Amino acid sequence: MTRPLPPSLASIASCISGYDPAALPVAQARAFIDQLVPRVRAAEMLPLRSALGRVLASDVVSHLNVPAHDNSAMDGYAFAGRDLAADADTVLQVAGSGLAGTPFTGQAGPGQCVRIMTGAVMPDGLDTVIPQEFTRLDGDRIVIPAGAVRAGDNRRLAGEDLAVGDAALAAGRILRPADIGMLASLGRAEVPVLRRLRVAFFSTGNELRSIGEPLDEGCVYDSNRYTLYCMLQRLGVDVIDLGVVRDDPQALAEAFSTAAANADAVITSGGVSVGEADHTKTVMAQLGDVLFWRIAMRPGRPMAIGRIHAEHGDAILFGLPGNPVAVMVTFYALVRDALLAMAGATQQPLPLLRCAATRPIRKKPGRTEYQRAIVSPAPDGGWQVDITGSQGSGILRSMSQANGLMVLHHDQGDVAAGQLVDVLPFEGLI
Ligand code: AMP
Ligand code: MG
DSSP states (O other): OOOOOOOOHHHHHHTSTTOOTTSEEHHHHHHHHHHHOOOOOOEEEEEGGGGTTSBBOSOEEOOSOBSSSOEESSSEEEEOGGGSOSSSOEEEEEEEEEBTTBOOOSOOOTTEEEEEOTTOBOOTTOOEEEEGGGOEEETTEEEEOTTSOOTTTTEEOTTSSBOTTOEEEOTTOBOOHHHHHHHHHTTOSEEEEEOOOEEEEEEEOTTEEOTTSOOOTTOEEOOHHHHHHHHHHHHTOEEEEEEEEOSOHHHHHHHHHHHHHHOSEEEEESSOSTTOOSSHHHHHHHHEEEEEEEEEEESOOEEEEEEEOOTTSOEEEEEEOSSHHHHHHHIIIIIHHHHHHHTTOOOOOOOOEEEEESSOBOOOTTSEEEEEEEEEEOTTSSEEEEEOSOOOTTOTHHHHHOSEEEEEOTTOOOBOTTOEEEEEESTTOO
16 A cells, blocks of 8 residues: 655645745644644554553444443432322332342332442332432331432433443543543453654754763753653653764764654754754755744744655654753644644644733734743632743743743734733643
Protein backbone atom coordinates (compact mmCIF):
# COMPACT_ATOMS: atom_id res chain seq x y z
CA MET A 1 0.00 0.00 0.00
CA THR A 2 1.41 3.39 -0.90
CA ARG A 3 0.76 6.31 1.36
CA PRO A 4 -0.11 9.69 -0.16
CA LEU A 5 2.89 12.00 -0.17
CA PRO A 6 2.80 14.53 2.65
CA PRO A 7 1.94 18.05 1.52
CA SER A 8 4.92 20.28 0.72
CA LEU A 9 5.57 23.27 2.94
CA ALA A 10 4.74 25.55 0.02
CA SER A 11 1.37 23.90 -0.57
CA ILE A 12 0.47 24.23 3.11
CA ALA A 13 1.48 27.89 3.07
CA SER A 14 -0.63 28.49 -0.04
CA CYS A 15 -3.73 27.37 1.89
CA ILE A 16 -3.22 30.06 4.51
CA SER A 17 -4.65 33.37 3.44
CA GLY A 18 -2.23 36.30 3.75
CA TYR A 19 0.59 33.93 4.81
CA ASP A 20 3.49 36.09 6.00
CA PRO A 21 6.38 34.14 7.55
CA ALA A 22 7.80 37.39 8.96
CA ALA A 23 4.70 38.21 11.05
CA LEU A 24 2.68 35.04 11.38
CA PRO A 25 -0.34 35.14 13.73
CA VAL A 26 -0.37 32.30 16.30
CA ALA A 27 -3.61 30.88 14.88
CA GLN A 28 -2.08 30.62 11.41
CA ALA A 29 1.09 29.05 12.75
CA ARG A 30 -1.02 26.46 14.57
CA ALA A 31 -3.09 25.74 11.46
CA PHE A 32 0.09 25.33 9.39
CA ILE A 33 1.68 22.97 11.89
CA ASP A 34 -1.49 20.90 12.16
CA GLN A 35 -1.37 20.28 8.40
CA LEU A 36 2.35 19.56 8.45
CA VAL A 37 2.51 16.86 11.08
CA PRO A 38 1.87 13.18 10.30
CA ARG A 39 -0.01 10.90 12.70
CA VAL A 40 1.32 7.74 14.33
CA ARG A 41 -0.53 4.61 13.17
CA ALA A 42 1.28 1.62 14.68
CA ALA A 43 -0.57 0.07 17.60
CA GLU A 44 0.24 -2.34 20.41
CA MET A 45 -1.83 -4.23 22.99
CA LEU A 46 -1.28 -3.29 26.60
CA PRO A 47 -2.59 -4.64 29.89
CA LEU A 48 -5.28 -2.28 31.09
CA ARG A 49 -3.36 -0.52 33.86
CA SER A 50 -0.36 0.21 31.66
CA ALA A 51 -2.61 2.05 29.22
CA LEU A 52 -3.21 5.08 31.48
CA GLY A 53 -2.30 8.24 29.55
CA ARG A 54 -1.88 6.35 26.26
CA VAL A 55 -3.86 7.00 23.07
CA LEU A 56 -6.61 4.48 22.29
CA ALA A 57 -5.95 2.92 18.87
CA SER A 58 -9.46 1.80 17.92
CA ASP A 59 -13.06 2.40 18.94
CA VAL A 60 -14.35 0.33 21.84
CA VAL A 61 -17.93 -0.91 21.45
CA SER A 62 -19.67 -2.45 24.41
CA HIS A 63 -20.40 -6.15 24.02
CA LEU A 64 -22.08 -6.32 27.43
CA ASN A 65 -24.83 -4.57 29.28
CA VAL A 66 -23.36 -2.71 32.23
CA PRO A 67 -24.91 -3.38 34.64
CA ALA A 68 -25.95 -6.78 33.36
CA HIS A 69 -29.25 -6.86 35.34
CA ASP A 70 -31.69 -4.44 36.86
CA ASN A 71 -30.45 -3.91 40.41
CA SER A 72 -31.08 -1.93 43.52
CA ALA A 73 -29.60 1.55 44.00
CA MET A 74 -30.26 1.48 47.76
CA ASP A 75 -30.25 -0.70 50.85
CA GLY A 76 -33.95 -1.26 51.54
CA TYR A 77 -36.90 -3.36 50.36
CA ALA A 78 -37.83 -4.26 46.80
CA PHE A 79 -41.49 -4.58 45.86
CA ALA A 80 -43.87 -4.17 42.92
CA GLY A 81 -44.83 -0.54 42.37
CA ARG A 82 -48.41 -1.53 41.65
CA ASP A 83 -48.74 -2.65 45.31
CA LEU A 84 -48.40 0.95 46.54
CA ALA A 85 -51.62 2.14 48.14
CA ALA A 86 -53.00 5.29 46.53
CA ASP A 87 -53.18 7.70 49.50
CA ALA A 88 -52.42 5.52 52.48
CA ASP A 89 -49.55 3.64 54.10
CA THR A 90 -48.59 0.40 52.34
CA VAL A 91 -47.95 -2.71 54.39
CA LEU A 92 -45.89 -5.51 52.82
CA GLN A 93 -44.69 -8.86 54.08
CA VAL A 94 -40.95 -9.61 53.87
CA ALA A 95 -40.54 -12.80 51.81
CA GLY A 96 -36.75 -13.08 51.90
CA SER A 97 -33.57 -11.18 51.11
CA GLY A 98 -31.19 -10.51 48.24
CA LEU A 99 -27.57 -9.36 48.53
CA ALA A 100 -25.16 -8.05 45.92
CA GLY A 101 -23.76 -11.25 44.41
CA THR A 102 -26.37 -13.47 46.15
CA PRO A 103 -29.71 -12.76 44.53
CA PHE A 104 -33.12 -13.65 45.98
CA THR A 105 -34.18 -16.73 44.05
CA GLY A 106 -37.75 -17.16 45.32
CA GLN A 107 -40.88 -15.54 44.03
CA ALA A 108 -42.40 -12.55 45.83
CA GLY A 109 -46.18 -12.50 45.43
CA PRO A 110 -48.65 -9.62 45.68
CA GLY A 111 -48.36 -7.83 49.01
CA GLN A 112 -44.82 -9.13 49.54
CA CYS A 113 -41.41 -7.48 49.45
CA VAL A 114 -37.77 -8.58 49.55
CA ARG A 115 -35.07 -7.19 51.79
CA ILE A 116 -32.43 -5.95 49.31
CA MET A 117 -28.94 -4.43 49.37
CA THR A 118 -27.33 -1.96 46.95
CA GLY A 119 -26.23 -3.73 43.76
CA ALA A 120 -28.39 -6.83 44.37
CA VAL A 121 -30.32 -8.08 41.34
CA MET A 122 -33.98 -6.99 41.39
CA PRO A 123 -36.14 -10.06 42.17
CA ASP A 124 -38.47 -11.24 39.40
CA GLY A 125 -41.49 -8.98 38.94
CA LEU A 126 -40.30 -6.30 41.40
CA ASP A 127 -39.50 -2.83 40.08
CA THR A 128 -39.29 -0.46 43.05
CA VAL A 129 -37.03 -0.07 46.10
CA ILE A 130 -37.86 1.81 49.27
CA PRO A 131 -34.73 2.85 51.21
CA GLN A 132 -34.73 1.19 54.63
CA GLU A 133 -34.63 4.52 56.48
CA PHE A 134 -38.06 5.45 55.05
CA THR A 135 -39.77 2.30 56.35
CA ARG A 136 -40.88 0.96 59.67
CA LEU A 137 -40.31 -2.72 60.40
CA ASP A 138 -43.15 -4.37 62.25
CA GLY A 139 -42.41 -8.08 62.84
CA ASP A 140 -42.09 -9.63 59.36
CA ARG A 141 -43.83 -6.67 57.76
CA ILE A 142 -42.74 -3.23 56.67
CA VAL A 143 -44.81 -0.09 56.59
CA ILE A 144 -44.18 2.37 53.74
CA PRO A 145 -45.61 5.78 54.61
CA ALA A 146 -47.93 7.30 51.97
CA GLY A 147 -45.99 9.30 49.38
CA ALA A 148 -42.52 8.03 50.49
CA VAL A 149 -41.66 6.53 47.10
CA ARG A 150 -43.00 6.28 43.53
CA ALA A 151 -43.23 3.13 41.41
CA GLY A 152 -39.88 2.47 39.68
CA ASP A 153 -37.77 4.49 42.15
CA ASN A 154 -34.28 3.42 43.22
CA ARG A 155 -33.88 0.77 40.57
CA ARG A 156 -30.86 0.80 38.24
CA LEU A 157 -31.70 -0.51 34.79
CA ALA A 158 -29.68 -3.15 32.95
CA GLY A 159 -27.41 -1.40 30.41
CA GLU A 160 -28.01 2.10 31.81
CA ASP A 161 -24.23 2.70 32.05
CA LEU A 162 -23.32 0.92 28.79
CA ALA A 163 -25.77 -1.01 26.62
CA VAL A 164 -24.69 -3.73 24.17
CA GLY A 165 -23.59 -1.97 20.97
CA ASP A 166 -22.96 1.41 22.63
CA ALA A 167 -19.80 3.29 21.55
CA ALA A 168 -17.94 3.30 24.85
CA LEU A 169 -14.72 5.08 23.82
CA ALA A 170 -13.55 6.50 20.51
CA ALA A 171 -10.12 5.93 18.95
CA GLY A 172 -7.79 8.84 19.68
CA ARG A 173 -8.87 9.20 23.27
CA ILE A 174 -6.11 9.74 25.83
CA LEU A 175 -7.06 7.16 28.43
CA ARG A 176 -7.86 8.59 31.84
CA PRO A 177 -8.70 6.82 35.10
CA ALA A 178 -12.46 6.72 34.38
CA ASP A 179 -11.82 5.24 30.93
CA ILE A 180 -9.62 2.49 32.35
CA GLY A 181 -12.33 1.74 34.91
CA MET A 182 -14.98 1.64 32.19
CA LEU A 183 -12.90 -0.80 30.13
CA ALA A 184 -12.58 -2.94 33.25
CA SER A 185 -16.37 -2.85 33.68
CA LEU A 186 -16.54 -4.40 30.19
CA GLY A 187 -14.20 -7.16 31.31
CA ARG A 188 -11.38 -6.09 28.97
CA ALA A 189 -7.96 -7.19 30.22
CA GLU A 190 -6.06 -5.54 27.38
CA VAL A 191 -6.51 -2.49 25.25
CA PRO A 192 -5.02 -1.45 21.87
CA VAL A 193 -3.06 1.79 22.07
CA LEU A 194 -0.95 3.67 19.54
CA ARG A 195 2.79 3.39 19.95
CA ARG A 196 4.33 6.24 21.87
CA LEU A 197 5.56 9.23 19.92
CA ARG A 198 9.36 9.58 20.01
CA VAL A 199 10.70 13.07 20.47
CA ALA A 200 14.40 13.96 20.42
CA PHE A 201 15.67 17.30 21.63
CA PHE A 202 18.85 19.27 22.19
CA SER A 203 20.06 22.71 23.18
CA THR A 204 22.31 24.87 21.04
CA GLY A 205 24.57 27.76 22.03
CA ASN A 206 28.25 28.04 22.83
CA GLU A 207 27.46 29.86 26.07
CA LEU A 208 25.64 26.83 27.49
CA ARG A 209 27.18 24.66 30.15
CA SER A 210 25.81 21.37 31.38
CA ILE A 211 25.22 20.72 35.05
CA GLY A 212 28.47 19.46 36.56
CA GLU A 213 30.65 21.64 34.35
CA PRO A 214 32.25 24.81 35.73
CA LEU A 215 30.31 27.94 34.81
CA ASP A 216 32.88 29.84 32.74
CA GLU A 217 32.81 33.59 32.37
CA GLY A 218 29.77 34.70 30.33
CA CYS A 219 28.16 31.26 30.38
CA VAL A 220 24.79 29.98 31.65
CA TYR A 221 23.65 26.54 32.67
CA ASP A 222 21.44 24.80 30.14
CA SER A 223 18.04 25.06 31.81
CA ASN A 224 16.01 24.42 28.64
CA ARG A 225 17.18 20.83 28.63
CA TYR A 226 15.36 20.35 31.92
CA THR A 227 12.17 22.29 31.21
CA LEU A 228 11.82 20.61 27.80
CA TYR A 229 12.52 17.18 29.25
CA CYS A 230 9.87 17.70 31.91
CA MET A 231 7.24 19.15 29.56
CA LEU A 232 7.75 16.23 27.16
CA GLN A 233 7.64 13.73 29.99
CA ARG A 234 4.28 15.13 31.10
CA LEU A 235 2.96 14.69 27.59
CA GLY A 236 3.65 10.96 27.72
CA VAL A 237 6.03 10.78 24.76
CA ASP A 238 9.31 8.83 24.61
CA VAL A 239 12.06 11.37 25.13
CA ILE A 240 15.50 11.19 23.52
CA ASP A 241 17.75 13.72 25.26
CA LEU A 242 20.76 14.74 23.16
CA GLY A 243 22.07 17.37 25.62
CA VAL A 244 23.94 20.48 24.50
CA VAL A 245 25.31 20.49 20.97
CA ARG A 246 28.33 22.68 20.19
CA ASP A 247 28.06 25.40 17.62
CA ASP A 248 29.93 23.39 15.05
CA PRO A 249 28.40 22.36 11.70
CA GLN A 250 29.64 18.78 12.00
CA ALA A 251 28.37 18.34 15.57
CA LEU A 252 25.01 19.90 14.68
CA ALA A 253 24.63 17.76 11.55
CA GLU A 254 25.37 14.63 13.58
CA ALA A 255 22.86 15.60 16.25
CA PHE A 256 20.14 16.26 13.65
CA SER A 257 20.86 12.96 11.89
CA THR A 258 20.74 10.96 15.13
CA ALA A 259 17.56 12.75 16.15
CA ALA A 260 15.82 12.30 12.80
CA ALA A 261 16.83 8.65 12.53
CA ASN A 262 15.41 7.80 15.95
CA ALA A 263 12.49 10.12 16.50
CA ASP A 264 9.25 11.35 14.97
CA ALA A 265 9.98 14.92 16.01
CA VAL A 266 13.08 16.94 16.85
CA ILE A 267 12.93 19.93 19.15
CA THR A 268 15.85 22.34 19.42
CA SER A 269 16.22 25.45 21.52
CA GLY A 270 18.28 28.48 20.59
CA GLY A 271 19.96 29.59 17.42
CA VAL A 272 16.92 30.51 15.34
CA SER A 273 16.68 34.25 15.89
CA VAL A 274 17.42 36.67 13.06
CA GLY A 275 20.69 37.92 14.46
CA GLU A 276 22.08 34.47 15.19
CA ALA A 277 25.75 34.10 14.36
CA ASP A 278 25.85 30.36 14.93
CA HIS A 279 25.40 27.50 12.48
CA THR A 280 22.11 26.08 13.69
CA LYS A 281 19.94 27.66 11.00
CA THR A 282 22.32 26.82 8.17
CA VAL A 283 22.53 23.19 9.19
CA MET A 284 18.75 22.94 9.60
CA ALA A 285 18.26 24.32 6.10
CA GLN A 286 20.87 21.93 4.67
CA LEU A 287 19.41 18.81 6.24
CA GLY A 288 15.76 19.38 5.57
CA ASP A 289 12.93 21.43 4.30
CA VAL A 290 12.72 24.21 6.86
CA LEU A 291 10.99 27.57 7.21
CA PHE A 292 12.19 30.31 9.54
CA TRP A 293 9.27 32.18 11.00
CA ARG A 294 8.74 35.26 13.05
CA ILE A 295 5.53 34.66 14.91
CA ALA A 296 3.34 37.53 16.08
CA MET A 297 3.59 36.56 19.72
CA ARG A 298 5.32 37.56 22.90
CA PRO A 299 7.38 35.99 24.29
CA GLY A 300 8.59 33.82 21.44
CA ARG A 301 8.80 35.20 17.92
CA PRO A 302 11.55 33.30 16.11
CA MET A 303 10.84 29.68 15.29
CA ALA A 304 11.99 27.15 12.72
CA ILE A 305 9.51 24.61 11.43
CA GLY A 306 9.71 21.88 8.85
CA ARG A 307 11.10 18.44 8.17
CA ILE A 308 14.55 17.01 8.72
CA HIS A 309 15.29 14.24 6.24
CA ALA A 310 16.33 10.82 7.42
CA GLU A 311 16.82 7.51 5.68
CA HIS A 312 13.58 5.96 6.95
CA GLY A 313 11.37 9.03 6.68
CA ASP A 314 11.38 12.62 7.83
CA ALA A 315 11.22 13.93 11.36
CA ILE A 316 9.26 17.08 12.10
CA LEU A 317 11.47 19.93 13.32
CA PHE A 318 10.37 22.42 15.94
CA GLY A 319 13.23 24.92 16.29
CA LEU A 320 12.33 26.96 19.36
CA PRO A 321 13.91 30.20 20.53
CA GLY A 322 16.54 29.97 23.25
CA ASN A 323 15.14 32.20 25.95
CA PRO A 324 13.93 29.99 28.78
CA VAL A 325 10.43 31.52 29.03
CA ALA A 326 10.05 31.67 25.25
CA VAL A 327 10.83 27.95 25.07
CA MET A 328 8.07 27.10 27.50
CA VAL A 329 5.50 29.48 26.03
CA THR A 330 6.10 28.42 22.42
CA PHE A 331 5.96 24.81 23.56
CA TYR A 332 2.51 25.27 25.09
CA ALA A 333 1.22 27.61 22.38
CA LEU A 334 2.47 25.74 19.30
CA VAL A 335 4.19 22.44 20.01
CA ARG A 336 2.10 20.65 22.62
CA ASP A 337 -1.03 20.24 20.52
CA ALA A 338 1.06 19.33 17.47
CA LEU A 339 2.79 16.52 19.38
CA LEU A 340 -0.55 15.25 20.69
CA ALA A 341 -1.89 15.27 17.13
CA MET A 342 1.20 13.35 15.98
CA ALA A 343 0.61 10.87 18.80
CA GLY A 344 -2.86 10.27 17.31
CA ALA A 345 -4.82 11.96 20.09
CA THR A 346 -8.08 13.72 19.34
CA GLN A 347 -8.17 16.94 21.27
CA GLN A 348 -10.57 19.38 22.78
CA PRO A 349 -9.36 22.98 23.03
CA LEU A 350 -7.76 23.62 26.41
CA PRO A 351 -10.29 25.27 28.72
CA LEU A 352 -9.50 28.89 29.56
CA LEU A 353 -10.57 30.62 32.77
CA ARG A 354 -12.16 34.05 32.53
CA CYS A 355 -10.61 36.18 35.27
CA ALA A 356 -10.81 39.84 36.25
CA ALA A 357 -7.48 41.62 35.76
CA THR A 358 -6.37 43.21 39.04
CA ARG A 359 -4.45 45.95 37.24
CA PRO A 360 -4.37 47.66 33.84
CA ILE A 361 -2.12 45.93 31.29
CA ARG A 362 -0.66 47.45 28.14
CA LYS A 363 -1.17 45.34 25.05
CA LYS A 364 -0.59 46.11 21.37
CA PRO A 365 -3.11 44.65 18.92
CA GLY A 366 -1.49 42.51 16.23
CA ARG A 367 0.25 39.90 18.37
CA THR A 368 -0.68 37.32 20.99
CA GLU A 369 0.85 37.93 24.41
CA TYR A 370 1.29 35.30 27.08
CA GLN A 371 1.80 36.98 30.43
CA ARG A 372 2.86 34.86 33.37
CA ALA A 373 -0.08 35.07 35.71
CA ILE A 374 -1.24 34.27 39.21
CA VAL A 375 -4.90 33.33 39.45
CA SER A 376 -6.65 33.53 42.81
CA PRO A 377 -10.22 33.54 44.07
CA ALA A 378 -11.72 37.06 43.80
CA PRO A 379 -13.08 38.46 47.10
CA ASP A 380 -16.62 38.71 45.70
CA GLY A 381 -16.68 35.41 43.81
CA GLY A 382 -15.18 34.24 40.53
CA TRP A 383 -11.47 34.46 39.79
CA GLN A 384 -8.99 37.30 39.57
CA VAL A 385 -5.61 37.41 37.89
CA ASP A 386 -2.41 39.37 38.41
CA ILE A 387 0.87 39.17 36.56
CA THR A 388 4.12 37.94 38.10
CA GLY A 389 6.39 41.00 38.27
CA SER A 390 8.91 41.27 35.46
CA GLN A 391 7.83 39.57 32.23
CA GLY A 392 11.26 39.35 30.54
CA SER A 393 11.58 36.26 28.36
CA GLY A 394 14.78 35.27 30.14
CA ILE A 395 13.17 35.37 33.59
CA LEU A 396 12.30 31.76 34.22
CA ARG A 397 11.21 32.62 37.74
CA SER A 398 8.14 34.30 36.20
CA MET A 399 7.04 30.84 34.95
CA SER A 400 7.85 29.18 38.22
CA GLN A 401 5.82 31.70 40.23
CA ALA A 402 2.88 31.65 37.83
CA ASN A 403 -0.03 29.23 38.01
CA GLY A 404 -1.22 30.10 34.53
CA LEU A 405 -0.65 32.12 31.37
CA MET A 406 -2.78 35.17 30.72
CA VAL A 407 -3.60 34.96 27.02
CA LEU A 408 -4.04 38.39 25.44
CA HIS A 409 -5.36 37.57 22.00
CA HIS A 410 -4.08 38.79 18.63
CA ASP A 411 -6.60 41.60 18.11
CA GLN A 412 -6.94 42.58 21.75
CA GLY A 413 -5.75 46.01 22.97
CA ASP A 414 -5.00 47.44 26.43
CA VAL A 415 -6.71 45.78 29.38
CA ALA A 416 -8.36 47.91 32.07
CA ALA A 417 -8.35 46.93 35.73
CA GLY A 418 -11.40 44.75 36.41
CA GLN A 419 -11.73 43.66 32.78
CA LEU A 420 -12.17 39.94 32.14
CA VAL A 421 -9.25 38.22 30.41
CA ASP A 422 -8.53 34.62 29.39
CA VAL A 423 -6.10 32.56 31.43
CA LEU A 424 -4.70 29.13 30.58
CA PRO A 425 -4.30 27.39 33.95
CA PHE A 426 -1.14 25.29 34.37
CA GLU A 427 -2.98 22.80 36.57
CA GLY A 428 -3.96 19.85 34.44
CA LEU A 429 -1.91 21.01 31.45
CA ILE A 430 -0.77 17.38 31.16
P1 AMP B 1 19.15 32.40 21.23
O1 AMP B 1 17.72 32.10 20.87
O2 AMP B 1 20.08 31.30 20.89
O3 AMP B 1 19.54 33.72 20.66
O4 AMP B 1 19.20 32.54 22.80
C1 AMP B 1 18.47 33.56 23.46
C2 AMP B 1 18.86 33.62 24.91
O5 AMP B 1 18.50 32.42 25.56
C3 AMP B 1 20.35 33.80 25.17
O6 AMP B 1 20.48 34.68 26.28
C4 AMP B 1 20.80 32.42 25.53
O7 AMP B 1 21.91 32.42 26.37
C5 AMP B 1 19.60 31.86 26.24
N1 AMP B 1 19.58 30.41 26.09
C6 AMP B 1 19.64 29.76 24.93
N2 AMP B 1 19.59 28.43 25.13
C7 AMP B 1 19.50 28.26 26.47
C8 AMP B 1 19.40 27.11 27.31
N3 AMP B 1 19.40 25.88 26.78
N4 AMP B 1 19.32 27.29 28.64
C9 AMP B 1 19.30 28.53 29.15
N5 AMP B 1 19.38 29.66 28.42
C10 AMP B 1 19.48 29.53 27.09
MG1 MG C 1 22.16 31.18 20.74
